[in-house]
Amino acid sequence: MNIVVGVTGASGAQYAFALLRHLKDHVDLVISEDAKKVIAHEMDVGVDAFAKLATAVWRNDDTTAPPSSGSYRFAAMVIIPCSLGTLGKIAWGISDNLITRAAAVCLKERRKLILVPRETPLAATHMENMVRLANQGAVILPAMPGFYHKPETVDDLVNFIVGKVLDQLGIEHRLFRRWRE
Numbered sequence: 001m002n003i004v005v006g007v008t009g010a011s012g013a014q015y016a017f018a019l020l021r022h023l024k025d026h027v028d029l030v031i032s033e034d035a036k037k038v039i040a041h042e043m044d045v046g047v048d049a050f051a052k053l054a055t056a057v058w059r060n061d062d063t064t065a066p067p068s069s070g071s072y073r074f075a076a077m078v079i080i081p082c083s084l085g086t087l088g089k090i091a092w093g094i095s096d097n098l099i100t101r102a103a104a105v106c107l108k109e110r111r112k113l114i115l116v117p118r119e120t121p122l123a124a125t126h127m128e129n130m131v132r133l134a135n136q137g138a139v140i141l142p143a144m145p146g147f148y149h150k151p152e153t154v155d156d157l158v159n160f161i162v163g164k165v166l167d168q169l170g171i172e173h174r175l176f177r178r179w180r181e
């Protein structure tokens with residue numbers, strides 16, 4: 001299964017890195033310019049380490065790259081973390097870079113689109129944009145870890161969200177203990 005992973009400039013680059021480590025599929029990776037700044041600020045590893053975990057890496061300003069076309073076969077796209085700026089653009093059909101264009105392809109081709117926003121608190125506009133996307137079939141999966149699996153480390157919290165993304169992709173994992181498991 002081909003999966004497109006978009007990384008944008010919301011806090012939570014760790015979520016993207018952990019997801020990439022757990023995906024065994026063909027991964028097309030796109031990292032926004034602002035995500036690169038957040039990675040430099042939040043991570044001990046650089047963008048190169050992210051790139052090594054992908055099958056192919058595309059520039060976000062390259063709207064001629066394969067994921068920009070509906071004729072390119074990919075099953076799903078995950079934007080993790082997803083800035084509310086990118087989420088808003090997708091909600092309103094603005095395809096001004098490869099990430100927003102590939103997301104628009106998912107919506108028009110009825111492919112799985114999973115958005116992992118991270119922000120708090122939320123303005124009404126943000127919530128309205130999320131509803132707009134949910135009504136078009138996108139999965140809004142906020143970076144909101146639960147605590148019922150008794151997390152002890154930051155990795156436990158990160159893995160909870162990554163596990164939820166893998167659940168949406170139908171990929172088996174043991175990243176967190178399920179309720180009553």
Ligand SMILES: Cc1cc2nc3c(=O)[nH]c(=O)nc-3n(C[C@H](O)[C@H](O)[C@H](O)COP(=O)(O)O)c2cc1C
Pocket residue numbers: 007008009010011012032033034035037038041082083084085086118119
């Ligand atoms: C350190 C840092 C943390 C940020 N965290 C968030 C965040 O959690 N959520 C968000 O929506 N934007 C956040 N931003 C702002 C986005 O980076 C900014 O809106 C950017 O234009 C998003 O562009 P992109 O979606 O193309 O990456 C953050 C910016 C910086 C520098």
